[in-house]
Amino acid sequence: MNYTLNPLKDLDPALLPRLAEIQMGDAGLLSKLGYPFVLRYFEIAIKDERAFGFYAQEKETNEIMGFSLASPEPSALTTKLTDNKKWFLTNILKVLFTRPLVFLQMVISSITIQGQMENEAIECIYFTVDPKFRGQQLGRTLQTALMDEGRKRGYKKIFASIETWNTASLAATQANGFTIIKSFREGVYRRHRLESKL
Ligand SMILES: CC(C)(COP(=O)(O)OP(=O)(O)OC[C@H]1O[C@@H](n2cnc3c(N)ncnc32)[C@H](O)[C@@H]1OP(=O)(O)O)[C@@H](O)C(=O)NCCC(=O)NCCS
Structure with missing residues (x-):
């Protein structure tokens, strides 16, 4: 594969729908909220001062192949x-009426992640x-880019929460040096919590 790895901050906003389309293929909570939420989330993420990430773009076709955040x-x-x-109200009402449990899960997941972060x-x-x-190896490369950038920014540790069934993500993350520190329930999800030193 012939591709370039670029900071998400440099992504042409016209390509955000492609990012959202790739994310919609993920079975996680964000995609269950629906496409408008996914698109909005990445609009916010690329502008956020503390968030950072990378996207891989195929040299020949310019197609976005994947990303990390x-x-x-x-x-x-x-x-x-x-x-x-x-x-928010217009879109969340649609979720509340059609998929109320997804809304409840969003609240549970937001609270859980706040309690799991550490300084640095x-x-x-x-x-x-x-x-x-x-x-x-693209998944591993995209995650390694986060680890390298995190280290450069002075962070000491990186965490990830991965659903217990997600063999591919667990394999890639563990191959990148993360270890499982606990397993926990988060609403309907069963997740492993993994960490690595930076
Ligand atoms: C997780 C994901 C990013 C991995 O991307 P990828 O480019 O296929 O992964 P890589 O090629 O870098 O694989 C890395 C390692 O994981 C292993 N692996 C990849 N897919 C696997 C699978 N389905 N089953 C078992 N192992 C797998 C590879 O063997 C490789 O190990 P190695 O380097 O020791 O040989 C990809 O499957 C994906 O986008 N999944 C959907 C989104 C998702 O679940 N993201 C993570 C959310 S927590």
């Missing part, structure tokens, strides 16, 4: 979804690769 304060990104009250630590919030580019 980290922050010392992951809950701040979710909270910012409510900043535009009109947008970052969370690997997402690392996602388009299915057609998987199995070629």
Whole structure:
């Protein structure tokens, strides 16, 4: 694979829908909230001062192949979804009426992650690769980029929470040096909590 790895901050906003489309292929909570939330979330993430990440772009076609995102304060990104009250109310009402349990899960997950962060630590919030580019070390490379950048920024530790069934994510994350420190229930999810020194 011939690609470049670039900071998410440099992403042309016109390419955000492609990022959102890749994330929609992930089985996690954000994609269950629906496409408008996913798109909004990444609009917020690329502007957030403390969050950082990377995207891989195929040289020949310019296609975005995958991305990663980290922050010392992951809950701040979710909270910012409510900043535009009109947008938030319109969209969250749709979720409340059609998928009330997803809304409840969002509240539970936001509270849980706040209680799990430490000073001088970052969370690997997402690392996602388009299915057609998987199995070629890109996931690991995108996560390693977060670790290298976190270290440069002076953080001492990186955390990740991964659903217990997610063999690919667990394999990639453990191959990158993370170890499981606990397993826990978060609403309907069963997750492993992993950490690595930076
Ligand atoms: C997790 C994900 C990013 C991995 O991306 P990827 O590019 O396919 O992974 P890599 O090629 O870098 O694989 C890294 C390691 O994981 C292993 N691995 C990858 N997929 C695997 C699978 N399905 N089962 C078992 N091991 C797997 C590889 O063997 C490799 O190990 P090695 O380096 O020791 O040989 C990708 O599967 C994905 O986007 N999943 C959906 C989104 C997601 O779940 N993200 C994580 C949220 S916590």
